[in-house]
Amino acid sequence: MKVAVLGVGGMGGGIIKTLQKIPSVTEVFAYDVDTERVREREQSLGATGVTELERILENRDIPLVFVTAANFAHKELTIASLEAGKAVMCEKPMALTLEDARAMVETAERLGTFFQVGFELRYSKLYTKVMEWIEEGLLGEVINTTCLYTSSAWRKSASWRLKAAPGGSMMGEKLSHYVDLPRWWVGSEVTECYAACAPNMVPYMEIHDNYHLTYKFASGAVSHLTYLQGHPATFRGDPLQPAEAQQIGDGHELRYIVVGTKGAAECDVFLRAIKRWDCPMDPEEGLLSNLVENLTWDPSEGHFYFHNTTDQTIDIVRRVEAGEPPATPARDAYNSMRLCFAADVSVDENRIVQLSELE
Ligand SMILES: NC(=O)c1ccc[n+]([C@@H]2O[C@H](COP(=O)([O-])OP(=O)(O)OC[C@H]3O[C@@H](n4cnc5c(N)ncnc54)[C@H](O)[C@@H]3O)[C@@H](O)[C@H]2O)c1
Known part of the structure; x- marks a missing residue:
C-alpha cells in the first residue's frame, strides 16, 4: 500500500520512518508547504517528495494519509483528504476550534470514511495495562482518577507551540492526551468541568503554562488533572536518579492514580512503575489494601510504554488494509477535544462549564 504523510516536521518524519519498516507499505510520499523540508525528507529518509497537495489527493493509488502538519493546517488537510476518498489519521489536537473539529468528524461520518485521531497513549503498554485491569474487573468501577504532570519549561525554540495562535492552547496541544485516558478508563461521558490557571511562570509562553482541571462524568466518577511547568522533577544530573529515569533536560514527572470500587492502580511513566x-x-x-502487582519494564522499551506512535501507525495501516474501522471512533476523540475546549471556556469565564454547552 502507498501512504502519504502531510506535514513532515518532527512528527511526520517519525511516522515516515515507521511506515518504511512496515512490509506492506510500498511507497511513502512526503508532502509539506516547506519545500526545503520535503527535499530533506527525500534525501535522508528516502520518501517520495511532493510539493503540490493535489498530486496526493488525485492519486488513487494512495488510500491512506497521515496528517502530521502544524495544528492550524489539520482541518483543511483532513477534510480535503476525506473528500478525496482517503482514510485519514490526524494528529491531536484535531483542530484549533471545536467547530472545525466537528466539521472534520461530520465529513468522515457523512462519507463513511476511516478517520482516527492521534491519541497514541491508548496504545501505550503502560496505559493499556491499566485498561486490562479495568476490563478484567480487578479495580471494580473506576470512580476517581488523578493525573499529576509537571515539566520544566518549553524552550523558546519551541516555535508555534508557545503561541496563542496559530498553535492553539496547551489543553489541545498537550493535555488532550491526559484527559483522553481517564475518559477511556472511566467509560462514561464527561458532563461538566471546572479549570483554573495561575499566572504563567514562563514569561515567553503566550499560552497558559499551568492548568488545574476537575471534571465529572455521568457515572458519578471524578477526574483531576494538574499540569505545572517549572518543577524539574527528573532534571539532568540529579544524583538521586538513575540515568534512565531522567527525561533529559525536561524534568518531567507524570503520574496517574486510578481508584475503583474494588482496587486501585498507580502508574509513573518516568519512574517506569x-x-x-x-x-x-x-x-x-x-x-x-494489598499490593498485588508491581511491574516495571526495560528502558529500551520506553517508547512502547509511553507515546507508542509505532504500534499506532502499524495498527492504522493494518486496519485500512483490512477494511476495519478505527480503533477509536473519531466522535470519541472529538469528545476529548470538547472537554479541552470546555476547560478553556471555564478558565476564561471562571465558572463551571456543562459539556452540553459545547455541542
Ligand atoms: N501525538 C503526539 O504525541 C505528538 C507529538 C508531537 C507532535 N504532535 C503533533 O504533530 C503535529 C506536528 O508537530 P511537529 O512536532 O512535527 O511540528 P513541526 O513544527 O516540527 O512540523 C510541522 C510541519 O507542518 C508543516 N506545515 C504547516 N502548514 C502546512 C500545510 N498547510 N500543509 C502541509 N504542511 C504544513 C510545516 O512546514 C512543518 O514542516 C502537531 O499537530 C503536533 O501537535 C503530536
Missing part, C-alpha cells in the same frame, strides 16, 4: 492494589472490605477491620 505500574502498581495495582486490591482493596477488600474486611467486616472487622474495614478497608484493606
